[in-house]
Amino acid sequence: MxxxxxxxxxxxxxxxxxxxxxxxxxxxxxxxxxxxxxxxxxxxxxxxxxxxxxxxxxxxxxxxxxxxxxxxxxxxxxxxxxxxxxxxxxxxxxxxxxxxxxxxxxxxxxxxxxxxxxxxxxxxxxxxxxxxxxxxxxxxxxxxxxxxxxxxxxxxxxxxNLWGLRWSKLVANTMTSALCAAGGLSLKRLFSEPGSQQLMLRLAGEAIGVGTALGYAVEPIFGVEAGRWMAAAAGDSHCLVDVGAAFHAQCEVLTEASLSGTAQDIAKGRRTEIDYMNGYVVARATEAGLSAPLHAALTALIKKMELGQLSPGRESVSALATV
CATH class of the missing domain: 3.40.50.720 (NAD(P)-binding Rossmann-like Domain)
Structure with a gap:
């Protein structure tokens, strides 16, 4: 090697x-x-x-x-x-x-x-x-x-189904990595707190909707079928139980030291992959005639953090709940 x-x-x-x-x-x-x-x-x-x-x-x-x-x-x-x-x-x-x-x-x-x-x-x-x-x-x-x-x-x-899996991984990344960085939370805490869970669910719903519109056969994300994520994002109580169990399962395998790649980049003062992650979802949404407002807002937030105009913390993501 x-x-x-x-x-x-x-x-x-x-x-x-x-x-x-x-x-x-x-x-x-x-x-x-x-x-x-x-x-x-x-x-x-x-x-x-x-x-x-x-x-x-x-x-x-x-x-x-x-x-x-x-x-x-x-x-x-x-x-x-x-x-x-x-x-x-x-x-x-x-x-x-x-x-x-x-x-x-x-x-x-x-x-x-x-x-x-x-x-x-x-x-x-x-x-x-x-x-x-x-x-x-x-x-x-x-x-x-x-x-x-x-x-x-x-x-x-x-x-x-490489392309469908690729989009599923993109969903998982875009619902967690930038949010972890913006909130200053470990991934373990991100998966455990109700406020971040709700934002992750909305991000997943937007990204899955875009992938489906583009023709990808989106595979399960964190063990939950793509359609059930969409239904949960729309408020289906049974699917919300599935999503809650998926979040809990992630908490079980993570340690408090878990940080996303975007969080590590922000901490090190490095350029992030936000344009190729949440920003990519926004661009492909436009291509499909859709919108991804929460992904767009999170992309803008991370870009400000890259430039040192904002610091990670709960106050930096509080506005996302109103998007």
């Missing part, structure tokens, strides 16, 4: 001592090969069979262009990212070299150079953590092999 990164201190730490991986109940030090992006040209002697692109969505194009020339003749790229990134990968590397992987419920963060923490208990989810699939929907030998590999990390399955 070779890890490639642009942060010099991170690369140096991995080169000296490997990755220190901490999750509930265990800590492991994992030796591996690490390269800075300036060292990638050394791969011409040792081409890559399988490349995971795990960068922020706004870095997808250059990261793909960086690694594509060093793929082996049968090598391919796996888009282990949020959002719908396959088209951008394929535009650089080709569709035949593009495989999708939807990761949900990983809840990890980079604590410092060479140190990664997972804030949930592995193997305790009602759904798979990873789903891998071809963009054309067939289950191929390389997809089966990839699933077997990732199953060593956590529960993995193959999918024939």
């Amino acid at each position: 070779t890890l490639i990164d642009a942060w010099p201190e991170h690369v140096l730490a991995m080169q000296e001592r490997g990755i220190i991986l901490t999750e509930p109940g265990r800590e492991a030090r994992i030796p591996l090969r690490a390269l800075h992006i300036g060292q990638v040209q050394s791969l011409y002697k040792d081409p890559i069979d399988l490349a995971f692109v795990c960068v922020k969505l706004y870095d997808t194009d250059w990261a793909t262009a960086l690694i594509a020339p060093y793929l082996s003749p049968s090598g391919y790229i796996v888009t282990l990212q949020n959002g719908l990134a396959e088209e951008r990968i394929a535009a650089v590397a080709g569709w035949e070299r593009t495989v999708g992987c939807v990761g949900g419920g990983m809840y990890v963060k980079l604590d410092g150079p060479g140190c990664v923490t997972r804030a949930r208990h592995p193997g305790r989810s009602i759904s798979k953590i990873f789903y891998v699939g071809e963009v054309h929907g067939c289950v191929t030998p390389r997809v089966r092999q990839l699933a077997e590999m990732l199953d060593h990390v956590d529960a993995t399955g193959c999918t024939t």
Whole structure:
């Protein structure tokens, strides 16, 4: 395994001592090969069979262009990212070299150079953590092999509905990640507090409505069918019970240290993926002749936080309840 990164201190730490991986109940030090992006040209002697692109969505194009020339003749790229990134990968590397992987419920963060923490208990989810699939929907030998590999990390399955799963993951991300950042809450608290639960439900309803209008076969989100989320958002009491149980199940597997990627970016003063997440839902809603007002309001809120014009906290999201 070779890890490639642009942060010099991170690369140096991995080169000296490997990755220190901490999750509930265990800590492991994992030796591996690490390269800075300036060292990638050394791969011409040792081409890559399988490349995971795990960068922020706004870095997808250059990261793909960086690694594509060093793929082996049968090598391919796996888009282990949020959002719908396959088209951008394929535009650089080709569709035949593009495989999708939807990761949900990983809840990890980079604590410092060479140190990664997972804030949930592995193997305790009602759904798979990873789903891998071809963009054309067939289950191929390389997809089966990839699933077997990732199953060593956590529960993995193959999918024939990559695009529907992609949109489902987008729903899960857009109902939690930015809201976690804006409210200054841990994900565990986000899933447990009534006020944030109501906002998450509304965000889910808007995003599922857009995905359905665009023709995606939206898969269950947090174990609840898309139609039941929509019904719950409309006030159906039976479906509200299902959604409440899904929120409780997430609380059970999370620790108080759980923070969304957007919350981590805001805390570090980094650019967020908001334009590719909630902002993307707004853009696709316009394309479908719909609106997504709560996603639009949350996008605007995060953009102000990126610029330092607002700070995370309950007062920053109180206005969302009136949208």
